[in-house]
Amino acid sequence: MQVIRADHAGFCFGVQRAVELARSATKDSDRVATLGELIHNPEILEELNARGVRTIAAISKIHDGVIVIRAHGISQKKLTAIKKKKIKIIDASCPFVKKIHAEVAKLSVQKIPVVILGRRGHPEMRAVVEDFPGVEVVQKIALKRLQKFAGQQIGVLAQTTESPENFEKLLTALDQVGAKIISQNTICGATLDRQKAASKLARKVDAVVVVGGKKSNNTKKLFELANKIKPTFWIENESEIQKKDFVKFNKVGVTAGASTPEKTIERVCRTLKKL
Numbered sequence: 001m002q003v004i005r006a007d008h009a010g011f012c013f014g015v016q017r018a019v020e021l022a023r024s025a026t027k028d029s030d031r032v033a034t035l036g037e038l039i040h041n042p043e044i045l046e047e048l049n050a051r052g053v054r055t056i057a058a059i060s061k062i063h064d065g066v067i068v069i070r071a072h073g074i075s076q077k078k079l080t081a082i083k084k085k086k087i088k089i090i091d092a093s094c095p096f097v098k099k100i101h102a103e104v105a106k107l108s109v110q111k112i113p114v115v116i117l118g119r120r121g122h123p124e125m126r127a128v129v130e131d132f133p134g135v136e137v138v139q140k141i142a143l144k145r146l147q148k149f150a151g152q153q154i155g156v157l158a159q160t161t162e163s164p165e166n167f168e169k170l171l172t173a174l175d176q177v178g179a180k181i182i183s184q185n186t187i188c189g190a191t192l193d194r195q196k197a198a199s200k201l202a203r204k205v206d207a208v209v210v211v212g213g214k215k216s217n218n219t220k221k222l223f224e225l226a227n228k229i230k231p232t233f234w235i236e237n238e239s240e241i242q243k244k245d246f247v248k249f250n251k252v253g254v255t256a257g258a259s260t261p262e263k264t265i266e267r268v269c270r271t272l273k274k275l
């Protein structure tokens with residue numbers, strides 16, 4: 001089978017940096033932990049765990065050693081609580097995620113309500129809402145729900161991993177209800193590159209394989225985009241490839257979320273080529 005890779009796929013700058021910071025932390029301490037999963041990729045989490053990096057669920061479980069703040073960022077509230085413990089903090093929050101926190105803070109000082117296109121339960125959005133509970137995270141764009149912003153000035157942002165099409169839809173919907181919009185497109189460049197490359201790839205092949213963690217929002221967006229164009233399969237690794245799914249295809253495209261390591265993408269490509 002012919003296998004074509006997307007022009008942009010796999011690890012982004014923010015994930016690469018977070019993983020490297022966590023790896024290097026283990027050289028200096030055997031008490032390294034992350035509050036929540038560092039990134040949404042099971043294979044990398046297993047590797048870090050083997051190096052001694054623990055994933056902990058609550059600040060109350062941290063007593064000593066080093067804490068690595070994950071790529072999805074953290075609320076000031078939680079950061080302040082960690083600082084009180086006098087633990088060494090390594091901040092691996094992606095700068096693009098921090099930009100969203102800074103923009104929300106600016107708008108809040110001006111008492112401008114904020115709407116963010118994103119997934120409410122996602123750690124990136126949870127961290128923002130912990131500091132700014134009034135922020136409205138919009139997952140589904142429904143005019144009825146946005147009516148309350150009629151005539152109001154509002155700040156509109158997007159989770160870093162959203163799609164530009166959905167962001168445009170949200171802006172259009174808010175415009176329709178008569179909101180006065182101050183918008184900042186905070187979708188990160190790595191997300192945009194991967195999304196554009198996934199759509200371009202899908203047009204060239206018979207089917208697409210998207211490789212990435214099932215909790216990864218940017219991987220989910222790649223799947224949704226490609227699936228609109230060609231039959232698409234979302235897998236975490238090569239063990240999920242089923243020969244019967246691919247018998248009718250000659251040319252398969254492979255793309256991967258921003259938290260998928262190169263070695264997984266290569267194994268998936270090798271497995272597909274042998275079908």
Ligand code: SF4
Pocket residue numbers: 012013014015071094095096097160161188189190191218258
């Ligand atoms: S996807 Fe974008 S925001 Fe998220 S870690 Fe990568 S570069 Fe940062």
